[in-house]
Amino acid sequence: MASFGLFETSISLFCFLIFFYFLIKKHSGYIKKTLCYPWNWPVLGMLPTIILWYKRIDVLIWVLEKSNLTFLFKGPWLTRMDLLFTVDPANIQHILSSNFTNYIKGPEMKEIFDVYGDAIFTADGELWRNIRMSSMVMFNHQGFQNFLMSITTSKLKDVLVPLFNHYSEEGTVVDLQDVFGRFMLDTTLVVITGSDPQSLSIEMPEVEFAKALENAGDSVVYRHVIPRFLWKLQNRMGLGQEKKRIEAGASFDRICAKYIFAKREEIRSQGIHHDHDHSDGECEDFLTYFMKLDTSKYEHLKTSDDKFLRDSIVSLIVAMRDTTSAALTWFFGLLLENPNVETKIRHEINTNLPKTATSQERPWSAIDHKEFLNTLVYLHAALYEAMRLYPPIPLERKTSVNSDVLPSGHKIDANSTIIYPIYALGRMRSVWGEDALEFKPDRWISETGGLRHEPSSKFLVFNSGPRSCSGKHLAMTAMKIIVVEILQNFDIKLVKGHTIEPKPRLSLHMKHGLRVTLTKRCSA
Structure with missing residues (x-):
């Protein structure tokens, strides 16, 4: 009964x-x-x-401001949808750092994000530690860093700049959001699998992996706002967003299987079956690294298992491709609305650009001019400011293991879900000041002209505590390289009447893209 x-x-x-x-x-x-x-x-x-408010992010901001930065959402009876929303930096510090072991991703998040598999997004405990430690070895290796920067600069010089030249000559309207998504998909897949899908070209071909990533992200957002029994029913019947999620998962399986098979054949042909520490300066893609990994150091990693490799490929693509492309899109969108900021960035670039960088015989590269990139403090500040207002990942969630009391005084029961909407955090007046909604890169510049530090519990774009983004430095370097190359070569103008507004997704995209026209800049 x-x-x-x-x-x-x-x-x-x-x-x-x-x-x-x-x-x-x-x-x-x-x-x-x-x-x-x-x-x-x-x-x-x-x-x-x-x-009612599903597509109105501004409403959540208003509610959090009225609730002193923390708000309890009561879900329907018997649905397990009660959620605690908080943008209180003290609460965030407590959850992500001070009492880190009490707050996990949890089984519910693993279920909601199941299309991505058992990877770093949803992993907890020793599995998460093994994935993070092994990934950090790769990220921190100088050879890999040079490998990533080399891929980025060559893709810029050989593909993106010539493509923009073509669009400039033809007067073609360009969707920068689509361009950055394709650029990052190509470079990321080279870094992860060693294969270039070449999705960025004049033809702009439809890319199955990109479509699967979009549908997977939409389904995850959908599962957050619909009662569990409803999306479970849709999943069993293969309807709506769940049908798209099923198709996305099948695409991930099929495409990753090809990459894994090809990589195994490549390694087998080379006769290499052991782990090494890259001490000779050589660099490899992530898939090769994982396949050669000495699992005695990471006993929870099943590097010979196709599913583990598939999940690793998908999660790394989302972590590297979606976040960087979204950040670049919003950065240029804000730049087009704030020409004074663009002028300052161009001046900073021209003032600090090495003289050798203007040589046609030997163009500048990130590897040769790391010191130059470090001088671009205002550009760094502008990128931070863009991500403060439009964080690539707009919200995160945690589940409590045991009961707790937050610094705000809110009581947390065991197995409670806590949501910290990063998008809303960056717009809280009580956190960032009365000008929180304004795009002001200068807020990141210290009195001495350096970059001002803000605690990660306040600027949560790169996460905080033990789960802080291990690829933060590489991501910032790559974005600087891309911005410098584009601004040195082109003037960009927003298409008249084009509307810029966010679209609720796993990563924060523009609802209508970023449609612009390009004009080639004359050489000095």
Whole structure:
């Protein structure tokens, strides 16, 4: 009888949500003008309001400001959807650092993100430690860093700049979001698998992997706002977003299987079956590194298992490709709206650019001119400021192991879900000041002209505590290289009437892309 009652409640809730959907469709014009604190309905909790506000990120910001930076969302009865939202830096510091062991990704997140597999996104405990430690060895190796920078600069010189020259001559409208997504997909796949899909070209071919990543990300967001039993039902029936998720997972399986098979054949032909420490300065792609890894050092890594390798490939692509392409897109979008910032960046580049960099025989590269990139303090500040306002990953979540009390005084039960919306954190006036919504790179410049430090619990773009992004330095270096190359060669203008607004996804994209025209700059 109890199970029948739960089923009856689920069906009633399902029917109500359908009714509610058509109701808000009918009155959407009025709803967009309405702003009020979420009402906790009987049975339904606050879910109707969340559905109402699904695509209005500004509402969450308003609610958090009214709730003193921490807000408890009450989900429908029996759905396990109660969530604690917090952008309080003290709470974030406590969760991600001070009491790190009490807050894990948890089984629910693993289930929601299952399309990506058992990788660093969802891993906990010893598996996570093994993945992180082995990855950091690779990231910190000088040969790998040079390898990554070499790939980035060659892709810029040989593909992106010639492509932009073509668009400039033809007067073609370009979607920078699409360009950066393709650029990062190509460079990332070379770094991870050694194979270049060459998705960035004049033809701009449809790329199965990119489409799968988009659909997978949409399905993850969908699972966060819909009751579990609903998306579970859709998954079993192969409907809606769940159908796209299933297709995305199949694409990941098929494409990664080809990369794994090809890499095994390559290693077998070379007759190399042992781990080495790269002390000779040679560098390899991630897939080769994992396949040769001495697992006695990392007993929880199953490097001979195709599924582990598949999950590693997918998670690394998301971590490297999606985040960097999103950050670059929003950076240039803000630059186009703030020409005074662009002028300062161009001046900084021209002032510090080495004289040898203008040589046609030997163009500048990141490897040869690391000191030059380090002088670009204002560019660094502008990139930070863009990511503060538009973080590549707009929210993160954790699950508590045991009960706890946060610095804000909020009590946490065991197995509670905590959401820290990074997008909202960067826009809190009580955290960043009354000018929090303004794009002001100068807020990152110290009185002595250096880069101002902000605690990671306040600037959460690269995460905080033990899970801090191990590729932060490489990502910032790569973005500087790309920005310098583009600004040195082209003037960019936003297409008249083009609207820039965010789209709720796993990574923060622009809803309509970033449509621009390019003009080739004359050499000095």
